[in-house]
Amino acid sequence: MVVKIDSEACGHIDNCPVQGLCIKLCEQGAIIEENGDVKIVPENCDDCDLCIQNCPNQAISKA
Amino acid sequence: MFNVERDGSEIRKLRYDDDICVSCGICADVCPTSSLRLGPIVPIARGLIEMDAISVNSNTCVLCGLCSVACPFGALSLFIDGVNIKDGGNYPYWDIKSEVCEDDCIYCGRCSVACPRDAIIFERNLPKRQDLVRGEISIDDEKCIYCGFCAELCPPGAIDISNVPTSSVDVVNNSIEVDTTKCVYCGICKRICPEDAITEICSTCMLQDQIDVPEITGDTIISKKSCVNCSWCAEICPVDAIDITKPFAGNLGLVETEESVCKGDSCHACQDVCSCNAIEIVEGKAVTNLTFCNLCGACIKACPQSIRALTRTSMKLNNINSEAWNECLNKILND
Incomplete structure (x- = not known):
């Protein structure tokens, strides 16, 4: 299923109140930083939904 | 940590202590004005965000104190004119405990290691080693060549040799000492000495009657503040000295x-x-x-x-006297 990021709600990592909480939370390496933005690596995603639950901007949802 | 305070005919103060809070959110669930909010507890637990698990909207909090009696761990307290309502006798209280029976405790310390909250303060006093053994030991300085075999083999590390280099072989600048607070008169030093410089006699067995039964004293205290009644300590205690009541x-x-x-x-x-x-x-x-x-x-x-x-x-929440409070607090249960 994987997840998707609403880039408008997300903004850039600099604007995230926790500077990329989803990246720090995901231990599978399914969310990485790329040029100051958050990028999903679908093949690493285990669908645990921790990122969806904890995104301070509620920018992550099921794909 | 937060404090909400208001002065009227009585002074009410709600205190929250994040160090005690276990992030269960029971307080937020029972709050009749929805003034308490449980924060992002997973990032907090992982140390990714530094903030309290519970936050309060002090504009809507009516300082009723329901949250403070609902919290089984004492992370919230309501004080009316300086008195904690849980101490007054009129409000509900948790009939839970975590106690160490001092008579049964053998001060092994396993509870302290097992406690996930570091809530057990433990100290013990063991008898002195020299009070449990009897014997004699001496080293003949004239015969000793300071080879160090004895010191290296001594099980309790009781032999101290100092070999100080000197300008001439004629100058003696070595010393050898036995620490009798450590020596157990095992005789290994005597057996290994190439020069027969050590005299050692163990009389522990022979003089057993003179040796007191070893007494161990100590203190094992469960900090009520940090304890969450998980019962790790009670389960791991080899002599069943700990009594835990869960909420x-x-x-x-x-x-x-x-x-x-x-x-x-x-x-x-x-x-x-x-x-x-x-x-x-x-x-x-x-x-x-x-x-x-x-x-x-x-x-x-x-x-x-x-x-x-x-x-x-x-x-184990007792003494709920008001019907309205009973209704709110029973939300904690599910039948």
Whole structure:
């Protein structure tokens, strides 16, 4: 299923109140930083939904 | 930590202590004005965000104190004119305990190691080693060549040799000492000495009658402030010296569906927030050991799959005198 990021709600990592909480939370390496933005690596995603639950901007949802 | 305070005909003050809070959110669930909010407990538990688990809207909080009596761990307290309402006798209180029976405790310290909250303060006084053995030892300086065999082999490390280099072989600048507070008169030094410089006699067996039965004294104290009644200490105690009463009776388990399954090691959110060290990931699934679980429910709030099912059938909250409060506080239970 994987997840998707609403880039408008997300903004850039600099604007995230926790500077990329989803990246720090995901231990599978399914969310990485790329040029100051958050990028999903679908093949690493285990669908645990921790990122969806904890995104301070509620920018992550099921794909 | 927050304080909400208001002065009127009486002075009311609500105090929250984040160090005690286990992030269960029971307070937020029972608050009649929805003034308390449970924060992002998984990132907090992982140290990714530094903030209190509970926040309050002081504009809407009516300082009723319901949250403070609902919290089984004492993280919230309401003071009326300086008196904690839980001490007044009129308000509900938790009939839970965590106590060490001093008469039974043997001061082994296992409880202190097992406690997931570092809530057990433990110290003991062992007898002196020299009071438990009898013997004599002496080293002949004239014969000793300071080879150091004895010091290297001595099991308790009781022999101290100092070999100071000097300008001439004629200048003697060595010394050898036996620390009799450490020596157990085992005789290894005597046997290894190439120069027969050591005289050692062990009379421990012969003089047993003169040796007192060793007495161990100590103190094992459970800090009520930090204790979450998980009962690790009571379970691990080899002499059953610890008595724990848990706040709730009930059950907790995983209820997986076709869409939502436990992701185990990928997620382990439940394990991270558990204050009882009661959750283990076994073969990719979170397994809760109910012996150690206090049914606080923090893991339920943390699970992103919402597949943890908690049932609380009874609680040790006594002395609920008001019907309205009874209704609010019974929300903690699910029949």
